[in-house]
Amino acid sequence: MVGSGKLSYAQAATVGVTLFSMFFGAGNLILPPLLGLQAGTDIIPALGGFLLTGIGLPILGIVVVALAGTARALTDRVHPVYGRLFVAAIYLSIGPCLAIPRTSSTSFEMLAPLLPANVPLETARLVFSLLFFAVAFLLALRPGRLTKLLGHITGPALILLIIAVTMAAVFDPVESVGAAQAPYNQAPLAQGFLKGYETMDLLASLTFGIVIATNIRALGVTEPSAVAREISRAGAVAGIIIGLIYCGFAFTGVQLSTVIPDATNGATVLSTSAQMHFGQVGVAIAAAIFLLACLNVCIGLISCCGSYFQEEFPRTKYLAWAAGFAIFSCVVSNFGLDTILKFSVPLLNALYPVSITLVVMGLFHRFADRVAYLWPVVIGVVTVVSVSMSLRSALASELWIPFDMLPLVDVGLEWVLPAVLAAVLCISVNVLRRTSKKQQLA
Template structure:
């Protein structure tokens, strides 16, 4: 190990690894990057709808909501950037796929969801005299106007909001989860509520599919290089050391996410009998806070969610605006930010339920190739010797997931030959074709001689 050197804060960091305190700091930073309001609304709804099957549903959710995002961080760190990882398929695919990822974590889903989630938390305070449609329109216009202004000059205000909303939101979660757990431990028997759709069939598989809607795997594909650069800035210069610290940060972030998700699922499970018809987790959290803390709980939940959602919205508008302004040289950052804010405002008025329904279709198409890319990136030494495996495997995955996803959205009663594939009845028909394509191309490449590696070297290889 190299001689120690000190960072600006006086903490010792070696070139081969970080001090334990710094490793913890990087892990918490990564957790904070993942942790948004959208992550709060899915586990409580899972707890309500899964009922007595909450544990297998939660395990499936952990795979896509925690495990795959952590692997995504590592896979991108190994490759260098998301564009370099996707370029192993084809440079044109790389540009198209990266743009889709930014659109999904931006104006198409995640940005509108911030306003819709914030409004859902405020709506119980409006009373029956106010029209929900009018209130939603007025709120969304004001919300995105403020977000746009702050995205132009985020500066100290967004840092202040981040420092305030992060700890406050964690304290709120601890309070609500603690009250729910105390209530569950104080009864003679746990709720025995039968699971409802969509968890009444295969709860573990449905939990896996629900994890798509966290969008954390897509977000992780843009986070890997950021975390690697932060680790280098702390003094770790050896590629092996950076890789180890990325993995450690991922483990810390993963443990924190599992704790939060498990606690929030318990909140929903406690109310599984009373809220059997719930359709979004925001209403579940509000109901739990209100039942345990009264009107004060409702007000605190609404205020903190508003600030948290606003902060996330500012960051996403800034991130997506910066990316597309760089991709479209004739379009300014300001123009991109205005366009994303206006489009997101319109989408948010569809309501949180509609956004979550639409996101299931889009993410059902986008997630399978993202999963394939991450897993192949983790096994890059194997697939580096079979460059044809990248385009062929991803192509097969995209075709199966896109065709079935569009069918499910536009003509759900239409029968397709792809329905005969194993696991197609649970939305995973792409798995076997992807596995067979990857295996066959690797075998053929081995029989025909080693292929020329495609983008084999990255900054952490």
């Protein structure tokens, strides 16, 4: 321990690896290899867009929440009721409704090829999920000690396994790279940007601070400004690690763009690459990577969700919340990975534009706080547009709605122009009011 104001470099690195372990789960493993495979010769712009939403925005989210204090302190600028509902929606989406069940389902999908042929998959899935969530629940009972587990043991082990797989692909490249496939054959930058939504890391960045702050205080840093600084440092460390892995995984996918061009799942890409370079042992290594990564994230998410809802509803203890989320997630995970992923897209399309807008405004909060009604108007407009489009996509995809006339609708960014116009309107009204008051006083 260095004192009450700053962590040592070793401690800061450990906390950064802890945050990386909490972030790096199913989506982070599946998406970059498939992006590389499908983007092919257009990998540079596609990966650039993916890194913006997959790393850039989550790091900014960590910083913004650290500056605000909590996610609620940020969203309450819109309205306390909105803040409470939106933050709860984020916790539920990255928790029991989507991300936590996905960790178990993805892990099982990678382990399934290693099972004997006569084992019933549904029975095996049920047994696996029960064991998976039992272990995750037990390890999440002490959220203040996650640094010792994720930062010192499972996080470094995961990084070493990933290095083994990616370096094998880097030092043994194939001769040709395939052309870009749909949807990356048109607007690869925008498609990569939208694909980054599916990592769910921006949503997670708005919530992970509560557990990371607990771990930082346990290391002796107690001053609020110092805690915020250390959270930001941890975000930078985690972002660098994840960025390097994304590039390595995307390169691995590019190398297989002519080998398995019809692959539809990033897990298949990694598993195939590992098998090509390490034989059947490679399949086991890939399965170990997925299991370790998903278990790390599951532990972190149960801890975050349990901690938040205990604060919101203190009459119910952390133990009960954590157990409830683990049990519910176990049930949902048995519906299978495809069902979970199908449900995820409209939910993320509703939450992500609002989260992006919150982060951008949070970076300029000193200015935004001085403009009357800027927070509720801009966030309200983005919420209406994104939720409307998501509901249409989920319930009646062929139905035409007025928002279909907005620019950038073809790349899923139809909310951008309304957000900008709402901000300009609020700022203009504010300037006119100030000018009018000055004239009256004169």
